[in-house]
Amino acid sequence: DAGITQSPRHKVTETGTPVTLRCHQTENHRYMYWYRQDPGHGLRLIHYSYGVKDTDKGEVSDGYSVSRSKTEDFLLTLESATSSQTSVYFCAISDTSGSVFGPGTRLLVL
Amino acid sequence: GESVGLHLPTLSVQEGDNSIINCAYSNSASDYFIWYKQESGKGPQFIIDIRSNMDKRQGQRVTVLLNKTVKHLSLQIAATQPGDSAVYFCAEISPLGGGGNKLTFGTGTQLKVEL
Numbered sequence: 001d002a003g004i005t006q007s008p009r010h011k012v013t014e015t016g017t018p019v020t021l022r023c024h025q026t027e028n029h030r031y032m033y034w035y036r037q038d039p040g041h042g043l044r045l046i047h048y049s050y051g052v053k054d055t056d057k058g059e060v061s062d063g064y065s066v067s068r069s070k071t072e073d074f075l076l077t078l079e080s081a082t083s084s085q086t087s088v089y090f091c092a093i094s095d096t097s098g099s100v101f102g103p104g105t106r107l108l109v110l
Numbered sequence: 111g112e113s114v115g116l117h118l119p120t121l122s123v124q125e126g127d128n129s130i131i132n133c134a135y136s137n138s139a140s141d142y143f144i145w146y147k148q149e150s151g152k153g154p155q156f157i158i159d160i161r162s163n164m165d166k167r168q169g170q171r172v173t174v175l176l177n178k179t180v181k182h183l184s185l186q187i188a189a190t191q192p193g194d195s196a197v198y199f200c201a202e203i204s205p206l207g208g209g210g211n212k213l214t215f216g217t218g219t220q221l222k223v224e225l
Contacts, residue, residue: 030210031210033210033212035213042216042217042218043215048212056206094211101153103152
């Protein structure tokens with residue numbers, strides 16, 4: 001969807017390095033989410049935000065932090081990347097019902 | 111292609127036939143469900159939703175059926191087309207603290223349309 005962009009779209013990094021993924025929306029939606037997608041697990045919620053500076057943990061938050069300093073941007077940071085964080089990461093936004101997903105970021109941690 | 115396609119149940123149908131994709135859910139208190147379509151290399155895309163006060167809802171070429179007694183959803187696609195080839199997920203919607211909704215996804219079904 002043109003209303004959500006993610007950057008970078010692909011990244012290769014080494015174990016132990018910090019990584020930040022960015023999600024940008026132009027829809028002015030209040031809620032933003034980060035999910036990861038892995039074989040056999042579907043999509044799982046990492047963190048979410050319900051407003052500027054308001055964030056909370058999802059079901060797989062260990063090893064991740066987030067920040068939201070502006071309505072339109074939601075950042076996901078891997079403080080020290082591990083191989084288990086190799087995945088496809090999706091940002092999503094919502095207003096009152098279902099979520100709209102971004103195009104995804106494919107991350108490979110070597 | 112997407113590594114999420116590995117280990118998925120697969121449904122193969124002929125072009126023009128109807129497709130039925132099934133999904134079981136676990137939480138009897140769930141009252142809102144969404145079907146998503148995910149094409150290779152893309153994010154999930156909303157198809158149709160249904161709330162628990164309904165047992166059927168129709169869209170363009172798609173119908174969702176909800177059986178609360180056995181906690182089962184199905185997505186029916188009429189006259190399946192090659193562009194329908196994708197992974198299909200059902201998702202249960204539940205509220206989050208602070209507002210917003212969490213989607214709990216199944217592992218998905220790979221639909222392959224044969225010409």
